[in-house]
Amino acid sequence: MLVDVIVFDGFDEGDALGPLEVFHSATMFGADLHARLVTRTSQPEVRGAFGLRVIPDAVYEPGAADVVVVPGGGWNTHADPGAWGEYQRGDWLPLLAAAADTARIVAGVCTGTMLLAHAGVVGTRPAATHRVAWDDLTATGAQLVKDRVVDDGNLVTSGAVTCGLDLAMWIVERELSAEIAEKIAVRMEHVPSRPATSS
Helix, strand or coil: CEEEEECCCCCCHHHHHHHHHHHHHHHHCCCCCEEEEEECCCCCCEECCCCCEECCCEECCCCCCCEEEECCCCCCCCCCCCHHHHHHHCCCHHHHHHHHHHCCEEEECCCHHHHHHHCCCCCCCEECCCHHHHHHHHHCCCEECCCCEEEECCEEEECCCCHHHHHHHHHHHHHCCHHHHHHHHHHHCCCCCCCCCCC
């Protein structure tokens, strides 16, 4: 299973790197999973919202990934760089819309859900996001769910930053192995929240 974690300048580090650690842990525990950080265009490094510089693994290839994870960052302050700036430019939006047709799961962490909503992926479906964007998400027509993780089949979304751990552990449990997800939770000393209901 190939997991692409999208990164862009101004991404929230916890939104992307928390899930990335979960996915890499799954590989360590024997899951057939490869997770990587991807950018829209080639760039030598990406700077997060809090200044962390990361070297991306690859440029995003439409249709390649089984799971596409979209982080947030800077939505509340309308920051550019950040998820707000990416929404305003719109370059990621058609790629995310297309990913919903090819990936097994498109996942939004925190205000990454807002990028998915504006790409037309969420529509009127149930979804979660950071509390600062609840009104914004509702305004797109989505069914706001104030929960840590929301599973609507090929769309999985989560609340703020640390909820990305729950989202990633849920994807590992649902798609690969409950046993491996439990081992990850023990290793990370994290008690994961599962969706109240799932499709």
